[in-house]
Amino acid sequence: MTEDADVLVVGAGPTGLLLAGDLAAAGVRVTLLERREHADAGTTRAFAVHARTLEVLDARGLADELVALGRTAPVVGVFGRLELRLHRLRTRFPFVLITPQYHVERLLERRALAAGARIVRGTEVVALRQHADGVEVETTGGGTFGARYVVGCDGVRSAVRRLCGIDFPGRSVVRSVMLADVRLKDVPPDAVTTNSNAHGFASLVPFGDGWYRAIGRIAGDDRPDDAPVSAEELAGLLHRVLGSDHGMHDPRWISRFHSDERQAVRYREGRVLLAGDAAHVHSPAGGMGMNTGLQDAVNLGWKLAAVVRGRAGPSLLDSYERERHPVGKQALRVSGAITRGVLNAPRNGPAGRLRDLVLPLASRANSLTAVGERLLSGIGISYPAPWGSHRLTGRRAPDLRLADGQRLYEVLRGGDFVLVTRGRPVPETPWLRLAAPAGPLRTTLLIRPDAHIAWAADAPDTARLRAALRRWPVGTPAAAPVPGARTPHGSA
Secondary structure, eight states: OEEEEEEEEEOOSHHHHHHHHHHHHTTOOEEEEESSSSOOSSOOSOOEEOHHHHHHHHTTTOHHHHHTTSEEESEEEETTTEEEEGGGSSSSOOSEEEOOHHHHHHHHHHHHHHHTOEEEESOOEEEEEEETTEEEEEEGGGOEEEEEEEEEOOOTTOHHHHHTTOOOOEEEEEEEEEEEEEEOSSOOSSSSEEEEETTEEEEEEEOSSSOEEEEEEETTOOOOTTSOOOHHHHHHHHHHHHSOOTTOEEEEEEEEEEEEEEEOSOSEETTEEEOGGGTEEOOSTTSOHHHHHHHHHHHHHHHHHHHHTTSSOGGGGHHHHHHHHHHHHHHHHHHHHHHHHHHHSOOSHHHHHHHHHHHHHHHTOHHHHHHHHHHHHSTTOOOOOOTTOOTTTTSBOOOOBBTTSOBHHHHGGGSSEEEEOSSOSSOOBTTEEEEOBSSSOOSEEEEOTTSBEEEEESSOOHHHHHHHHHHTTTSOTTOOOOTTOOOOSSOO
16 A cells, blocks of 8 residues: 655654654645654653754744753853853853753654644654655555655664665764663752763753753773663762762663764765764764754755745755755764763873863853854854855844844744845745844845845845845746756656
């Protein structure tokens, strides 16, 4: 039996749920296939939501509700000494939000279902075949699903990536990290408690419901994932590294894991695309994994909807890999640098004392830490712009106040392009909204649905504006592909 959809999304983690919700909200028939019978309710993997992710969730009306479920940390420590002061970021969300991944998934699943997405649980992809105008997927139990496009959001062991023959090169970077969800008798004063010393590395992160994620690695320990781990061993490490185990008790689960750094060599194979951990995986240091995946989905969703709805040619999808592959590589580098800094930094002797002196000084050097703050938060991510473009093209759009009292990110909740300008140089279309700035902004900005700037000009130039609009899917169904688009991989 073949069940048809415009798009099949494989994997109902945060990336897949956000993508499915965006597609369904844009009028695309989407089915989401998930191997798990039930959504996770008592355990979680990720727990950090960065500022840029909160901004794109704000553009979907979800950020404020999520913030209310967690705990904000305006300052985060790196290497146990270096501090990133996120409160300096120019955003509505100048902090990292500490909240379990299952809260994120619950909000995204509710939105996806309300928009019309269909979720099929307890089914796993076992075969995939592409043809001239679609993709056919076979699942466990004999089910067959057909769609025009398939997006693999099915994690580090992605069946979609494997079945498409896309290489996933990389290596293991750290082994024998102990994880547990625990209760504490003594509540730590900081939102995130972390440190490293000669004994190893340890961290405690609150979920906001009385449970804490305890993380630790004993220096030099490279035991495999299946080596036994006890609560006493982890509590002892917390005491040696943090100065106290804070009365750790009643772990609901405890395990050992290793962390890889890997990235798919390409994000697209014909009518199949990859996003999230299926496309890139790296150390959890810095909490960038879920955030990078969610931003993959934000970049891909509007493009895939435009192609499916006939407003753009398939070559628009090539811009997804061109923009997001470098971001995935950057996430590997940043998280890898944090991991190596924690595990390999000098701890004793003159080198260790120098480290303890230099890192606090570096925290006070705005120019040094501002780059790290923008990278970690995602606020500083920009996309390549064509030669000769305005300096703002490709950058994240700030949440501008508009003349009608709204914010830009509230207007972006419609999923359309937004032209921020004075006057009405062009008419609105079903996919283009006009908005006047509230303040003295003189630059005309064409904002993409993912809140990045597609085009900008400092002086009125209706001719160039109209040319820019013709390059993006904001007008007629015959809209041309974006500039510089490559020929699609395979059949498309």
